[in-house]
Amino acid sequence: MITLGEYIVAKQYQFPEASGEFTRLLGSIRLAAKVVNREINKAGLVDIIGATGEENVQGEEQQKLDVYANEKFKAALEARGEVCGVTTEEEENFIIFNSKKQSHSKYVVLMDPLDGSSNIDVNVTIGTIFSIYRRISPVGSPATKEDFLQPGNKQVAAGYVVYGSSTMLVYTTGYGVHGFTCDPSLGVFYLSHENMQIPAQGNIYSINEGNYVKFPDGIKKYIKYCQERDEQTHRPYTSRYIGSLVADFHRNMIKGGVYMYPSFASAPKGKLRLLYECNPMAFLAEQAGGKATDGYRRILDIIPSELHERTPFVCGSRDMVDMVGDFMQEYS
Numbered sequence: 001m002i003t004l005g006e007y008i009v010a011k012q013y014q015f016p017e018a019s020g021e022f023t024r025l026l027g028s029i030r031l032a033a034k035v036v037n038r039e040i041n042k043a044g045l046v047d048i049i050g051a052t053g054e055e056n057v058q059g060e061e062q063q064k065l066d067v068y069a070n071e072k073f074k075a076a077l078e079a080r081g082e083v084c085g086v087t088t089e090e091e092e093n094f095i096i097f098n099s100k101k102q103s104h105s106k107y108v109v110l111m112d113p114l115d116g117s118s119n120i121d122v123n124v125t126i127g128t129i130f131s132i133y134r135r136i137s138p139v140g141s142p143a144t145k146e147d148f149l150q151p152g153n154k155q156v157a158a159g160y161v162v163y164g165s166s167t168m169l170v171y172t173t174g175y176g177v178h179g180f181t182c183d184p185s186l187g188v189f190y191l192s193h194e195n196m197q198i199p200a201q202g203n204i205y206s207i208n209e210g211n212y213v214k215f216p217d218g219i220k221k222y223i224k225y226c227q228e229r230d231e232q233t234h235r236p237y238t239s240r241y242i243g244s245l246v247a248d249f250h251r252n253m254i255k256g257g258v259y260m261y262p263s264f265a266s267a268p269k270g271k272l273r274l275l276y277e278c279n280p281m282a283f284l285a286e287q288a289g290g291k292a293t294d295g296y297r298r299i300l301d302i303i304p305s306e307l308h309e310r311t312p313f314v315c316g317s318r319d320m321v322d323m324v325g326d327f328m329q330e331y332s
């Protein structure tokens, strides 16, 4: 049994300039994930479900667990001193960590502390997403906005925690995707899924079909394609949509499938946020042999201009993402 900590240390050689800083940074994410996991498991018993009455910068109603997870991840990252700044879904502006140690660190982190807010109160799987970059600004100075507005192809690591029937931490540093399952009695993550691969073709499509009439024609036609009967291509496909990106992505990565959150008239850039939802998932998807696009372009090549900018998102099995692209080309 290999623990997450042992695995990260064993792989440090993959970073030519490894100084242990990155290892400690992942360690702080692991620690906060355990704290959040413990709290999630008590939801219903302690006063942690429901809304706070506040809105975040995206105009979404904040849930108590959104705020709790945000505070715990920020605190863990700040305390260990291995990052010079963070951006999260729940904060309008990026946060600079300015102690001497922090400002001398090389990394910035972008996070969705709690993904799938609408599922908290109903005991359905939720998650955490993170994305790590090497800073552009000089070490020793405060982090700048440019450090956070890098294209996804510059990520040095990305991952998620899925709080499901078991709790897993899945990450990549650009050398494959590796999954670790938490043994709750010990609070230790053990390597359970080394070198995860998304099947090139699957039979699951995941989309909020309640928005069907608003979708671009390419997506509408693709959904109809998924529903048609054809023995050779094993259609109709199965529809599965949890409403937590982390959970939908995780299932599709294991079983094969395509996840879509397209644009529509009232949301021309879709709903999901490029920097801390789509980029990390796109990095993981590609590292597992899958793909991620906005329907046309590779997600990881988009140059961001805003911390909270959104993008349409198509992600998962390579051949399925390609086919959605073909439908978009032809009909949208």
Ligand code: AHG
Binding pocket: 060, 089, 112, 114, 115, 116, 117, 118, 208, 243, 244, 245, 246, 271
């Ligand atoms: P968050 O809870 O972090 O705000 O993210 C919500 C996102 C994502 O998790 C999910 O896939 C999507 O919103 C669901 O949106 P719909 O309810 O519109 O389908």
Ligand code: MN
Binding pocket: 060, 089, 117
């Ligand atoms: Mn939200």
Ligand code: MN
Binding pocket: 112, 114, 115, 116, 245, 277
């Ligand atoms: Mn989210």
Ligand code: MN
Binding pocket: 066, 089, 112, 113, 114, 115, 116, 117
């Ligand atoms: Mn969130």
